[in-house]
Amino acid sequence: MASEGTPAVSCPLPLASGDHVLLAHGGGGRLMQKLIGDVFLPAFANPLLAKLHDGAVFPVEAGRLAFTTDSYVVQPLFFPGGDIGSLAVYGTVNDLAMCGAKPLYLSVGFILEEGFSLELLQRIVDSMAEAAHKTQVQLVTGDTKVVDRGKGDGLFINTAGIGVVPPGVIVGPHRVQAGDRILLSGDLGAHGLAVLSMREGLRFGGGIESDAAPLHSVVAELLHSGVDVHCLRDLTRGGLASALNEIASTAKVGMTIEEQPILIQEPVRGACEILGLDPLYVANEGRFVAFVPSAQAETALAVLRRHAVSHNASAIGTVMGSNEPLVVLRTLLGTNRIVDLLSGDQLPRIC
Amino acid sequence: MCLAVPGRVLHIEEGPLLTATVSFGGVTKDVSLVLVPEATVGDYVIVHVGFAISKLDEQAAQRSLEAFAALSELGEPEESAP
Amino acid sequence: MKYVTEFRDSKAARALSEAIRRTVRRPWTVMEVCGGQTHAIVRFGLDALFPPDLTLVHGPGCPVCVTPVGLIDQAIHLASLPGVVFCSFGDMLRVPGSARDLFAAKAAGGDVRVVYSPLDALALAQAHPDRQVICFAVGFETTAPAFAAAVVQARRLGVKNFSLLVAHVLVPPAIGAILNAPGNRVQGFLAAGHVCTVMGCEEYDELVRRHRVPIVVTGFEPLDILEGVLLLVRQLEAGRAEVENQYARSVRRQGNPEAQAILREVFEPAPRAWRGIGEIPQSGLRLRHAYAEFDAVERFRGDVALVGEGGVEDAECRSGLVLQGLLKPPDCPAFGNRCTPERPLGAPMVSSEGACAAYFRYRRRTDSLQEVRHGE
Numbered sequence: 001m002a003s004e005g006t007p008a009v010s011c012p013l014p015l016a017s018g019d020h021v022l023l024a025h026g027g028g029g030r031l032m033q034k035l036i037g038d039v040f041l042p043a044f045a046n047p048l049l050a051k052l053h054d055g056a057v058f059p060v061e062a063g064r065l066a067f068t069t070d071s072y073v074v075q076p077l078f079f080p081g082g083d084i085g086s087l088a089v090y091g092t093v094n095d096l097a098m099c100g101a102k103p104l105y106l107s108v109g110f111i112l113e114e115g116f117s118l119e120l121l122q123r124i125v126d127s128m129a130e131a132a133h134k135t136q137v138q139l140v141t142g143d144t145k146v147v148d149r150g151k152g153d154g155l156f157i158n159t160a161g162i163g164v165v166p167p168g169v170i171v172g173p174h175r176v177q178a179g180d181r182i183l184l185s186g187d188l189g190a191h192g193l194a195v196l197s198m199r200e201g202l203r204f205g206g207g208i209e210s211d212a213a214p215l216h217s218v219v220a221e222l223l224h225s226g227v228d229v230h231c232l233r234d235l236t237r238g239g240l241a242s243a244l245n246e247i248a249s250t251a252k253v254g255m256t257i258e259e260q261p262i263l264i265q266e267p268v269r270g271a272c273e274i275l276g277l278d279p280l281y282v283a284n285e286g287r288f289v290a291f292v293p294s295a296q297a298e299t300a301l302a303v304l305r306r307h308a309v310s311h312n313a314s315a316i317g318t319v320m321g322s323n324e325p326l327v328v329l330r331t332l333l334g335t336n337r338i339v340d341l342l343s344g345d346q347l348p349r350i351c
Numbered sequence: 352m353c354l355a356v357p358g359r360v361l362h363i364e365e366g367p368l369l370t371a372t373v374s375f376g377g378v379t380k381d382v383s384l385v386l387v388p389e390a391t392v393g394d395y396v397i398v399h400v401g402f403a404i405s406k407l408d409e410q411a412a413q414r415s416l417e418a419f420a421a422l423s424e425l426g427e428p429e430e431s432a433p
Numbered sequence: 434m435k436y437v438t439e440f441r442d443s444k445a446a447r448a449l450s451e452a453i454r455r456t457v458r459r460p461w462t463v464m465e466v467c468g469g470q471t472h473a474i475v476r477f478g479l480d481a482l483f484p485p486d487l488t489l490v491h492g493p494g495c496p497v498c499v500t501p502v503g504l505i506d507q508a509i510h511l512a513s514l515p516g517v518v519f520c521s522f523g524d525m526l527r528v529p530g531s532a533r534d535l536f537a538a539k540a541a542g543g544d545v546r547v548v549y550s551p552l553d554a555l556a557l558a559q560a561h562p563d564r565q566v567i568c569f570a571v572g573f574e575t576t577a578p579a580f581a582a583a584v585v586q587a588r589r590l591g592v593k594n595f596s597l598l599v600a601h602v603l604v605p606p607a608i609g610a611i612l613n614a615p616g617n618r619v620q621g622f623l624a625a626g627h628v629c630t631v632m633g634c635e636e637y638d639e640l641v642r643r644h645r646v647p648i649v650v651t652g653f654e655p656l657d658i659l660e661g662v663l664l665l666v667r668q669l670e671a672g673r674a675e676v677e678n679q680y681a682r683s684v685r686r687q688g689n690p691e692a693q694a695i696l697r698e699v700f701e702p703a704p705r706a707w708r709g710i711g712e713i714p715q716s717g718l719r720l721r722h723a724y725a726e727f728d729a730v731e732r733f734r735g736d737v738a739l740v741g742e743g744g745v746e747d748a749e750c751r752s753g754l755v756l757q758g759l760l761k762p763p764d765c766p767a768f769g770n771r772c773t774p775e776r777p778l779g780a781p782m783v784s785s786e787g788a789c790a791a792y793f794r795y796r797r798r799t800d801s802l803q804e805v806r807h808g809e
Contacts, residue, residue, distance in 0.1 A: 197378075201520070201546055201553040206378035270376030270434055273356045274398065275549065276524075278476070333446045333655055335478030340794045343774045347523030348549060350354055350400060350496070350572060353575035353627035354469055355653075357436040367589055368552070368582075376434040383552065385582050386692040395436060397630065397683050400522075400572075401550025402579040404692060405630045405683045412436055412682040419445035419656055422452060 021116040026146030039122055040142060043129040048105070048140040056105065056140035061164055066101035068092060069160035077124065077154060080194045081209030084157060085127035087285060090214045091236070092161040093135045097216040098232040098288065100171035100223055101163030103135060108159050109143040113152035124155065135214045137161070169223050175230040176251035180319040181297040183290040185218070185310035186211070187263040188240055192282035193271045202275065202348065206267045213286030218307040222290065227300045231291040234284070238342065241280040241327070243289060245341045248325035255327045257317030257339070276349035280329075281342055291319065355399035357407050358382070360392050373398060436682070440654030441477070449659035450482035456666045462488040462618045463665055464611070464758050466604060467625035468495030468787075469653050475791045477655045487666065490618070490758035491788035493607050493707065494625055496572045497524050498756065498780040498787050500600045501706040502744030505530035508598055510740045511567050511733055512543040518561060520554035521569040523547040528780045531745040551583035558587070558595035567729045570597040575627040577601045577718055578692035581699035584720070584727045596729040599719055602705055604628050605636040606716035611757050612644045619758050621665045623651040623658070626680035631696070633688025637676045645674045652680035699724050708780055709746065709753030750779035755788050762792040769793060 024031040041049065048056045072088040089106065096103040108128065112121065132139050194210040196202055215234065222229055231251075233243045240262070248255050264272075264279050272279045286309055292300045297315055304313035327339045358373040358380075369384040373396065380401075384390050387403040396403035465471060471491045474480055480489060493499050509530050512519035519535070526535040526545065539545040544564075548554050551568055558566035570580040580597055587595045604625060611619055624637055629650045637648045647668035651661030661679040668675060678684050698721075705717020720728045730737050749767045754760035762768050762781070772778040774790050781787035 193378075201548040201557065204378050204380045205372075206374070208378060265377075266434065267375075267377035270356075270358075270374075270378040273434065273437065274354075274358075274375050274378075274380060276354045276472075331476075331478050332441060333443045333477050333479070333482070335481040337476065337478040338794065344527070347526060348547060349524040350522045350576065353467065353573060353625060355575065355627045355630075357434075359435070368586060376437075383582065386578055386689060386695070388691065397627070399575055399627060400579045401552050402582065404575060404578070404627065405685075405689055407436060408682045412439075415656075415660070415682065416439055419442065419448070419660075423442075423444045423448040425448065 019118050021112045021114060021118060021121065021146055023114050023146050023148070026112065026144050032144065035144065039125055043125045044132065044139040046138040046140065048138060058105065058140070063167055064165040066096050066099035066163045066165050067160070068095040068099070069158065070095060071156060071158045073153065073156050074195060075153060076195070076198045077120065079198050079210055080207065081190070082212040082285070083124060083127050084155065085124035086131040087212055088157040088159045089128050089131035089135060089137070090212055090285060092159040093137060094215045094234045094288070096161050096163035097219040098171070098234050099163070099165060100169040100219070100229070100232065101165045102220060103137045103161055103163040103216050105140045106132065106137050106159050106161045107141045108139050108157060110145070111152055111156040112144065112146045113154050114146055114149040116154050121155065131214070135216060166223065171229055171232055173231050173247045173250040176247055176253055176291045176319055177230065178253060178319055178321045179294050180230055180291040181294045181315050182244070182255065182257060182317040182319065183292060183297065183300055183304065183313055184240065184262065184316045185215070185288050185290070185304055186286075186312040187265050187268070188235070188284060188287065189264055189268040189272065189279040189282035191285040192239070193268050196275070197271070204271060204274075208265070208267050208271060211284050211286040213309045215286065215288055215309060218304060218310050221307070222300060222303050225299060225303045227292050227296045227303070229290055229292055229300070232288055234288040236285060237283050239279070239281045239283055240289070241278070241339045242341055244327045244339070245325070247291070248327055252322055252325055254320035254322075254324060255317055256320055257327065257329050259329055259331050261314040261316050263312050263314065277346050280339060281346050294318070353399055355397045355404060357395050357397050360384075360390055360394050360396060363392060371403070373403070437654065440652070440656045442656065445656055446482065446659055449656065449663055453482075453487070453659065453663050453666060454484045456663065456670055457484050457486050458670060460486045460488070461620055461666060461669050462490060462758070463621040463623065463662065464490040464492045464619045465623040465651070465658070466492040466494040466608065467623070467628070468498070469627070470623060470625070470651065470658055471495070471788065471791060473653055473655060473658055479655055479658055482659065483662065487662070491791065492611070492758065493710065493756035494573070494604065495781070495787060496576070496600070496602060497528055497783070498752070499602060499707040499710070500525070500528065500571055500780070501708045502530055502746050503706070503740075503742040504598070504600050504744070505534070506744050507730070507737050507740045508569055509533060509535055509538045510736060511598060511729060512538040512545050513541060514733070514736060516564055518544045518546060518557055518564050518566045519569070520546050520548045520557060520566060522571060525569055525571055527783050529777055529783070551580045552586070555583050555587055555592065555595055558592050559590070562594060565594050565596070565732070567596050567598055570599045570601055573602055573604055573625070573628050574632045574696070575630065577700055578631060578696045581695045584699050584724055585695065587727060596727050596732050597720065598729040599700075601700065601718035602707065603702065603716050603718065605640060606713050607707065608640055610710065610713045610716070612640070612646060614757050614759065616759055617757075621647040621669055622649070623661045623665065624648050626650055626652040626657070626684055629680070629684045629688065631689050631692045634676050634678060634684070634686050641674050641676055647674045648676050650676065650678045650680055650684050652683065707756075709750065709756055711753070747778040752779035752781045752789065755781055762789040765789070
């Protein structure tokens with residue numbers, strides 16, 4: 001996409017501004033106004049954003065707010081089953097949902113690299129708008145910065161989100177206790193492998209699609225169903241293994257999980273075998289675990305299975321007494337293995 | 352050492368590298384058959400770092416599995432005894 | 434996955450485990466040479482299926498673990514040169530050289546890329562004719578033919594900006610070195626099925642003749658490993674020492690002639706230092722003279738000379754003893770305190786197949802595992 005099509009910058013006010021992001025798009029002047037007016041406002045259209053104030057002002061219902069932020073730097077920007085735009089909405093919506101909150105408002109910050117294609121930006125913004133519409137959140141405030149060419153990776157997005165936690169809902173690792181059943185919402189590893197399948201040098205085919213999806217509806221129904229949900233956690237970076245380890249160490253409990261009910265699509269399993277990756281550690285963007293009292297596990301599973309995003313939900317394990325915060329996997333062979341935190345990312349191996 | 356996985360040859364592209372499309376449980380990867388030129392479409396090959404290193408002998412695999420099954424049967428009566 | 438899933442069947446695993454228990458009457462120490470088998474043992478918890486009298490020692494068959502520090506220093510130096518794209522298998526990036534690892538070289542501005550195949554590195558060279566693409570040729574006899582084929586293809590295509598930093602090692606000399614080491618405890622070997630897929634079994638006949646030690650060529654799935662162990666203890670209990678082939682679906686006695694031919698065409702045996710163990714005669718490979726133009730050491734002679742070959746291994750790291758089966762990782766004074774996966778002193782604490790890392794992650798807390806088990 002080099003510099004072809006970039007007009008002579010000597011023209012002080014290129015109305016069309018060419019096909020690429022210019023430094024001036026972040027400069028606070030007319031070009032930035034134009035970017036906001038042409039690209040962001042129409043896509044994210046809502047009354048709060050339309051005020052174009054320094055921030056969004058809105059009333060809140062009585063109760064508690066949940067507030068979260070996340071930055072999105074995924075490469076490639078478009079991958080099978082999703083793109084960085086929808087991911088930036090779903091990711092933050094899901095983080096709010098994991099707090100037991102109904103997601104309401106999102107902020108969005110774009111960091112654009114000089115020379116980034118405006119057409120791609122438009123596609124990403126449209127994807128965000130569609131994701132916002134689908135999840136019924138509003139993108140109410142935003143920011144755009146442009147960095148010099150070579151100082152960014154095309155585009156980064158930060159979103160922050162605010163949601164309301166319904167009265168009586170208390171969800172968090174501190175509530176996890178011995179005897180809780182651990183429910184897994186679906187198959188593992190598709191997102192991580194879908195992204196990996198596009199990487200130069202690792203490329204493979206076969207149609208693994210990211211599982212990226214919003215989880216707020218199923219969580220809302222779960223919370224309304226009368227199940228006393230103790231904890232929710234989405235299984236993003238580090239996958240199921242890391243999520244369970246984090247909760248075990250916060251809650252100071254042990255956990256045992258079974259390999260047998262953990263679902264992994266055949267192509268994901270195949271890709272993991274050839275690259276030497278353990279699917280338990282691979283990232284997901286539309287999967288979560290729920291910790292619920294054992295007596296309510298069946299009710300909770302029934303709710304999960306009613307939603308497309310979690311129709312493959314199953315109970316995979318149990319919280320043990322206050323041992324060391326260990327996660328132990330009972331393998332298909334009936335042996336036990338400790339599932340520990342990794343030092344860093346999993347790397348494709350040859351051994 | 353040497354992570355190598357069996358996959359099924361779906362398609363072969365003639366050429367110096369004898370590049371084949373190989374399916375591993377549905378996921379496909381380009382694999383060179385230059386070290387296993389006798390492999391044909393439908394064969395299972397064992398693949399290491401992008402190269403097939405052997406044609407999987409399906410009869411030998413079957414014999415192994417039958418031996419395992421026989422051994423399991425032997426152990427069966429004790430396990431299923433009331 | 435066909436030919437994978439069936440070899441993970443729990444009922445057959447229990448039956449094989451029972452058969453091993455019934456066979457073992459005396460204490461035996463056997464080694465799985467290959468890091469891939471170590472990985473499977475750890476991942477599937479296979480050691481729980483062996484009787485207490487049977488000790489499995491994790492061998493030196495992790496190419497990432499035995500690549501000498503000096504070569505890693507050279508890799509880091511080459512990766513840091515402007516205009517170079519340095520390609521490596523992923524698990525090599527975290528292995529410490531004298532001072533830092535390839536990740537640190539990447540962070541400092543080096544263009545370091547993870548590849549799945551030598552052909553991916555060759556493709557990068559074609560895509561970037563203005564850059565020098567160097568690929569770290571790590572691995573045993575299984576992997577060397579792939580690099581050889583990439584070199585032959587590079588010559589055929591006239592690709593001039595592609596070279597290898599060769600770190601290939603050979604298995605039989607290492608087994609010989611283990612058997613010759615004073616204090617050797619290993620009484621039988623599971624040989625690496627994929628190495629033998631390429632090389633065949635004959636080299637192992639020689640080891641059996643010379644050392645009267647049973648060797649079972651073994652695959653990598655749980656049932657393969659269990660059956661390999663069963664065949665091995667049967668030989669040990671009967672006082673036999675033979676080469677047996679458990680992995681018949683992939684290994685022919687003569688190996689893979691095409692792979693051997695291209696390996697010999699491009700590489701020749703050479704002395705090689707193994708990390709922690711020291712030099713083993715004729716245990717490595719180097720590019721033949723006819724392919725010297727693809728040797729990164731030749732192409733970047735001046736730069737490599739700056740680094741030298743020495744490399745400083747951490748004085749406290751006793752990985753050499755671990756890799757030869759002479760020391761269990763938890764018995765190393767640095768284990769778990771001064772040496773952890775986050776701050777490794779030696780390679781076996783890095784790689785997920787590394788014996789020390791495997792112990793650290795899975796066995797450090799055996800007591801807790803017992804508790805959990807009893808709590809069920």
